[in-house]
Amino acid sequence: MRHIAEAAESWIAPIAARALAAGLGERIGHELHAMLAAHRASPSGNVWRNRAGGQPGFVFNPSAYLDEAGGFDFAALGHDVQLAVTALTLAAPPSTGCGWVLPISICSWRGWGWLTTRRRRGIWR
Structure with missing residues (x-):
């Protein structure tokens, strides 16, 4: 059985490579691993599976x-x-000129809450 960090590398490495190519620096891969290791957040299944x-x-x-x-x-x-919004943008960039809704779920003691962000023409609202 693979360790969680090894499994996460399969989706983090392509994001980190795209961030580096886009001039966003080298830290995103380390920060995503740290966020996952601390159990602060986890990506959806489609991100895990690339x-x-x-x-x-x-x-x-x-x-x-x-x-x-x-x-x-x-x-x-x-x-x-x-960090999650940046990672998701790098993992699945929207087609030029199109907007899309990015779901970010927050699980709380009161149930599920949805923080929804819209991207239109490269601008987050």
Whole structure:
């Protein structure tokens, strides 16, 4: 059985290579591994399988953003959401001129919440 980091490398490596080619630096691969290892977030099945079909997404674990004092680390969540959006854009880039909806799920004690971001003409809203 493969270790989770080895399995994750199959979807992280192509994203990291595209980030490097786009001039976004070398850190995205390390940051994605760290986010996954800390159980803060995980990509959808299509991203894990490197499938272009379907709608890519990430599921976030809010309890992973609590500190020892019970406070919520909003800055870390914001960083991870930005990292996920960048990774998803690199994993499944939209066709030029088209907009698409990017689902990012947040699992909480109250059930599922949806944070939806729209991309139109290269601008995130």
